[in-house]
Amino acid sequence: MVDLGRAAARGTAFTLGAQGGRFVLQIGSLVVLARLLSPEAFGLVAMATSVLGVAELVRDFGLSSAAIQAKELTNPERTNLFWVNVAIGTTCALVALVGARPIAALYGDPRVAGVVLALAGLLVVSGVTTQFRAELSRDLRFVALGVVELSAQAAGVAVAITAAALGAGYWSIVLQQGTVVLTTCVLCVVFCAWRPGLPSRSTSVRRFVRFGSHVLGTQVLGYATNNVDNVGIGAVWGAGPLGVYSRAYQLLMVPINQINDPMSRVVLPVLSRVQDDLPTLQRYVEKAQRVGTYGLGPAFGVAAGLAAPLVAVLFGPQWTAVVPVFVVLAVGGVFRGVGLVTYWGFLARGRADRQLRMYLLTRPLMIGMILGGLPWGPVGVAVGHSAAFAAYWVVSLVSMGRATGLDAGRLLRQALVALVALTLPLGLLAHLGTWLVDGAVLQLVVGGVLALGWVGLLLAVLPSQRAELAAARGLLRRERVSRA
Template identity: 90%
Template sequence: MVDLGRAAARGTAFTLVAQSGRFALQIGSLVVLARLLSPEAFGLVAMATSVLGVAELIRDFGLSSAAIQAKELSDAERTNLFWVNVGIGTTCAVLALVLARPIASLYGDPRVAGVVVALAGLLVVSGVTTQFRAELSRDLRFVALGVVELSAQAAGVAVAISSAVLGAGYWSIVAQQGTVVLVTCVLCVVFCGWRPGRPRRDTSVRKFVRFGSHVLGTQVLGYATNNVDNVGIGAVWGAGPLGVYSRAYQLLMVPINQINDPMSRVVLPVLSRVQDDGPTLQRYVEKAQRVGTYGLGPLFAVAAGVAAPLVALLFGPQWTAVVPVFVALAVGGVFRGVGLVTYWGFLARGRADRQLRMYLVTRPLMIGMILAGLPWGPVGVAAGHSAAFAVYWIVALLYMGKVTGLDSRRLLRQALVALAVLSLPVGGLAYLGTRLVDGTVPQLLLGGGLALAWVGLLLLVLPSQRAELAAARGLLRRQRVPAA
């Protein structure tokens, strides 16, 4: 029998090693492309992708999560799910082509239509990929998934930079996205031993579609919350301000995606296997949450503190407008880093329906909070974004506990203690360091050094925090990883 705790730890360890390489590639891409392209170029592509991303969620239809969460999955069911995803992806691609001009009209920029048309075909490719990727997750093939992610990202970055150097402008960003999707598809098919057959009429996938529809509803509402800021800024303020906002937002999301996405692929299949064992499920969820509370939380706090020299180093002096936007977003990033645990809890218990019910109430309120900042431009929207996610995290965590039977108050206490004794102080000390010296590099070094000094002090004088940090580190570092 597979030791799920060990499998989760090993899988997380390798996945995060691979993601560290992906993180370096994405940061490198951000740095280089910011010096090769204008804010308008980034804003133009963001206009298209912020709307087109809804089609990507519909294309998946929650069926990847449904397949991963299922206790048993026959080959016939897997085959039918594959064809459902391909069919939905093709339909979404056709709709995107039809709606390309109306989307461009929304922003008042005809160039957006060309971007939508260029990206539409990728929905079909992603539909093909869905069940191959889900099968790798079900089999705990975390090494293979890590290789796929890293290889696709490397190819995309290489294409984007080469295209930008040759003068392709915003099309270099489009080419990057296309390369990532195509390489991901090819490698998932290569690594996965399963192959789909013909659709089976005698095999129903209705239960998967029902579960997936709940996940889809949740994801669409979540996507609307995460992207209404781009649509609002693009429509009201134009491509330039949206380009500034999108750079700040991507700088926020790079570390979140590097940890949350791979962690979900590792944690969700493991939690689903122990969904009927309450104490074990609680223990695993607490371990998973520590990655956010002792990883992303302090990271964003320090990043907010050293935002000015960090942006100057990464993007150059022409991007100073990014600084206040990023600071406002980073505050919310702290809560987003710890908030994924609610998503895991709902899906592991098979209660995507109750999560959707919660989203129907909370997400429209969050969207209202975000759009309320529009009169103050990108900074106002960023502040509304962070406030919305802070409130949502607490509400969602408590409701998740009520629905799933997990001790959410214990999870809340664990997270609040970490934020109070670790994230808040290191962020304040990092900012203090930038005020004591001049120069980009000295400010980063002193700010980071003061933050590390506080971590060292915690380890020295607080045994409880020493144990928590050790537990978080233990989740990421365990002996060998499973073979691909």
Template identity: 60%
Template sequence: MVGLGKIAARGAGITLMSQVIRFALQLGSLTVLARLLSPHDFGVVAMVTAITNVMEIVRDFGLSSAAVQAKRLNDAERTNLFWVNTGIGTACAVAAALGAPLVVRIYGTSVVGPIVLALAWLFIVSGINTQFRAELSRSLRFKALAVTDIAAQAGSIAAAISLAAVGAGYWAIVGQQITLVLLTCISNIVLCNWRPGRPRRSVSIRRFFRFGGGVLGTQLIGYATNNLDNVAIGVHSGSGPLGLYSRAYQLLMVPLTQVNDPMTRVVLPVLSRVQDDGETYARYLRKAQLLGCYVLASVFAVAAGVSVPLVTLLFGPQWSGVAPIFAALAIGGIFRGIGQISYWMYLSRGRAGAQLKLYLIARPVMIVIMIAGLPWGPVGVAVGHSIGFFLYWIVSLWAAGRAVGTSTRPLFVQAIRTLLVISVPAGAIAYLGAMLVSPVPASLVLGVALSVGYLALVSRLSPPERANLHFMIEVFLRRRRMPEATAQHAPAAPEPAVVVERD
């Protein structure tokens, strides 16, 4: 019998390595496309997706998370969920197409209309894909998910670069999104062993809607927090400044999504299975937070310190306006990285409703803080973004602990210690190193090298930091066996799979 801890470690190892590949692909595409396209090209697509992508959240309706989190799920329930997601996706596609004139009116430019129509039908494809991907995640088939992500990412990037090279302009970015959605859906269907049958009225999926409704509300509010800044900048300043902001924001999201999204696929099923074992659950939470503390927080701190040479090297001197925006956003990225743990806590214990209540109060405040920076342009909005996420990290972790009945004091202590000892000093040293020399490559290399040297020195002098670093290396690179869960939580076969009820 394979222990759940070992499966989690193996899944984390597979997922991390796949994300390293995806990170390289995305960073390469950012670099190449920035030299083939203009800020206007990126900005005009960002105008559209900032509004229409809300349909992507509605299309899911929280049902993918509900399927993964459920302790039991039979074939008939999964089939009904498939048809519901497909139906919602179709409705979203129609709504998006009919809303094209409204998007044109909001921004005052007709160029966005055809882009809305070109992307609208993808919501149908995503609706079809929802439960196939949820089944792969629920069955802990991390290798299949990694193959899908890498293949789809590589194919979409190749399509975008090819279109940009022949002068397609912003249609290259549209083509990238279309290719990504299609390849992801096809790959998930091929790799998933499950196939839907005919919908059955006698089988109720009401319990999934109760859970999914809370997730949907939470995600909608979260989406507003993450995208109203784009809409505000687009309306206030136009596609050019929004293009700069969107490049900085995407550079922020590359490491964030490459770590948080796949780790959610690993951590959420594992935490959901040990949710009734308080001691094991708390131990796994501390282990899971290490990733955000030691990887994301440090990466964003160092990236903020070397933002000027980093942006110049990746995008070229014509994109220099991105550097101060990215530096401000990266500081907030530190708290977005370590704050993911509260999201996992809510969903793994089935407390999506409690998370929604928090979002209803906290997220509007965050939006106000972000928009308050609009008079100072994209940089002001980015500063508001970081202030908002810092405050939200504190409130959300405290509230999550109360909601799921778990002490968050160890998590706060772990995070604060890491920030003060590891991340903030590493970022400051990277900034000083980048200021010492003027050539861009040398400035970037020196800043990063000095920060890495500091991290190595701390890990050598501090036993707790050395132990944590060794744990990270062994789990995520050598796939070390994590502390085992109790036997009742372990899957019943070497190939990780959830026991499925069949009619």
């Protein structure tokens, strides 16, 4: 019998370690490419990827989540799921090829068509990868998944920086994305012992398609919410302002993706195995939420407070327009960081249908809030974005609790205590440091010291916060003990 707690500990420890390396690579890529490329270059690629991302979700069709969540999965079912993903990926690639010119016409920039054509073929490669990656997750092969993620990211960064230095312009970003997708596919196939055979007509995958369709609907609505800002800014304001916004948004999403994506691969298979034991599931979900409440939340609080010197050091003085956009987005990032727990809760209990129903009600309202800021440019869109995600966090927690039987009130109280006691003071103290001294580097140091001082004070005077912070480190500690 697999010790799920230990498996989660081992998986989380290695995954977060690998993601630490990936975080360094992505930040390094942001820093170097920001000095080699113009905002317009980033904006052009963002125009294409904002639309193509929908095809990427359709290509998956929620079947990776369906395979991971399933209690039982036979080899014929795996094989049929593989071929379904390949077929959908190929179809999406063909649609993207046909739609390249209309997408470019949406933005009024013919260069976008070339980017779409270059990226379309990657949808087929991703279709091949889907079930290999899902199989690694089902087998709790978190070390292999971490190696795949880190290696693919390193290869992509190396290719992008080299191409940009040679004068490839925005094509260097296209090459980066292609390298990541191809490397991921090759390594997933190498690490996975399973191999697909020929499709079997006698084996039905209807239950996976049904579950996956609910996941797909949820993901498409979520993607629309996360990317309608890029489409709106690109269509109304052009590539330059979109490049500024996309750099701020990328700076926001790097830490979110470093935690949320790999944590989903670790947490979802574990939660799915205890989905019928509600007390155990509640306990595991609370542990998972602490990664956001005592990790991402405080990080974004500090980042918002130190936005001006942070952008100056990372991107240089020519990117000062990023600062106000990033400050506002970082506030919303706090709620996005703690909000992924609702996604895990719905899927672990097999209630993707209820999650889709909630999305159908909430996501159009969120999209309206985001687009409502368009007249005020990137900053106005960022305000709408953060307000929408703050409201969604509360609504989704309540909805998830009703659909799954989990105690949403406990989760909400746990998160609010951390936000009030930790995240908000950290952000204010970090910003105070920027007023006390001059010079971007010195401001980062002083702001960081003040924030760390608050953490130390909190640990000294509040036993409850010591316990919460200890619990947040619990998975990593268990891993170290298990190796001893």
